[in-house]
Amino acid sequence: MRTSIRVAALGATLLLALPTASFAEGDAKLPHSDNDVRNIPSLQRGARNFINYCSGCHSAQFVRFNRIGTDLGISEAELKANLMFTAERSFETIRSSMSPADARKWFGNAPPDLSLMARARSPDYLFAFLTGFYADPSRPTGVNNVVLPGTAMPHVLADLQGVQTLLPAPPGEAEDEDADVTSRLKPGSSGTLSPEKYAEFARDTVNFLEYIGEPAQVKRRDLGVWVTLFLLVFTGFAFLLKREYFRDIH
Numbered sequence: 001m002r003t004s005i006r007v008a009a010l011g012a013t014l015l016l017a018l019p020t021a022s023f024a025e026g027d028a029k030l031p032h033s034d035n036d037v038r039n040i041p042s043l044q045r046g047a048r049n050f051i052n053y054c055s056g057c058h059s060a061q062f063v064r065f066n067r068i069g070t071d072l073g074i075s076e077a078e079l080k081a082n083l084m085f086t087a088e089r090s091f092e093t094i095r096s097s098m099s100p101a102d103a104r105k106w107f108g109n110a111p112p113d114l115s116l117m118a119r120a121r122s123p124d125y126l127f128a129f130l131t132g133f134y135a136d137p138s139r140p141t142g143v144n145n146v147v148l149p150g151t152a153m154p155h156v157l158a159d160l161q162g163v164q165t166l167l168p169a170p171p172g173e174a175e176d177e178d179a180d181v182t183s184r185l186k187p188g189s190s191g192t193l194s195p196e197k198y199a200e201f202a203r204d205t206v207n208f209l210e211y212i213g214e215p216a217q218v219k220r221r222d223l224g225v226w227v228t229l230f231l232l233v234f235t236g237f238a239f240l241l242k243r244e245y246f247r248d249i250h
């Protein structure tokens with residue numbers, strides 16, 4: 001009995017000690033994605049971004065269109081008109097328009113399914129990835145990425161963002177405490193969106209990716225607030241009741 005308690009305690013300690021993000025570039029800091037899965041308009045924009053700019057290569061096999069419709073308040077007709085380009089029926093999942101074999105042939109690396117990517121990597125990492133492309137003529141795609149050096153993914157958002165340049169690290173200077181992995185990126189050729197608008201585009205897309213990693217969280221977070229309020233109020237009543245019961249004893 002004792003041992004099993006000890007094993008359980010050790011297990012819990014180990015679980016708590018697990019890092020939440022798996023970004024492994026030394027101590028390089030990630031920028032904050034600042035996305036909010038309770039922001040429904042942002043999720044709607046993110047869904048549109050994902051379908052238009054990502055689903056050509058990436059699938060999201062664990063999420064169904066009708067679930068997205070229910071959670072994000074999008075009607076079946078709107079789903080069909082604006083999002084379901086790769087599906088006939090709304091209970092289908094998001095498939096990519098490209099076969100994995102073709103993808104491997106063209107890119108060398110198959111584009112991974114993105115259903116659980118926000119949980120595997122963290123929203124901050126995804127935000128850094130989407131804002132972190134810069135010109136690198138030595139790469140077959142002409143670009144490189146600050147969080148995934150040598151990535152096989154082309155800069156598919158170059159029309160929107162333009163292509164940034166990476167400034168060399170200042171020699172011999174101490175690293176700026178506040179600098180994150182994207183700090184040395186400077187606008188190069190310009191795209192159709194301003195840097196602020198592009199950051200919003202990336203934030204909405206990351207928001208959608210975080211949502212599909214666990215669709216129930218949109219409802220759960222709302223519920224969590226009420227449960228916490230209930231527990232607080234209930235604690236008050238329990239305390240009053242305790243005082244009532246113990247009044248005659250003391």
Ligand code: HEC
Pocket residue numbers: 049050053054055056057058107109110111112114117121126129130148150151152153154156157205
């Ligand atoms: C032209 C095809 C293509 C499009 C379009 C595309 N990607 Fe990718 N993506 C790839 C490939 C190929 C890889 C594999 C990269 C690698 O392993 O180096 C990848 C990898 C990724 C990864 C994994 C990064 C990692 O750390 O392993 C993420 C996240 C990602 N893409 C997000 C997106 C998002 C979001 C969009 C839409 C804005 C998008 N991609 C559009 C081809 C594409």
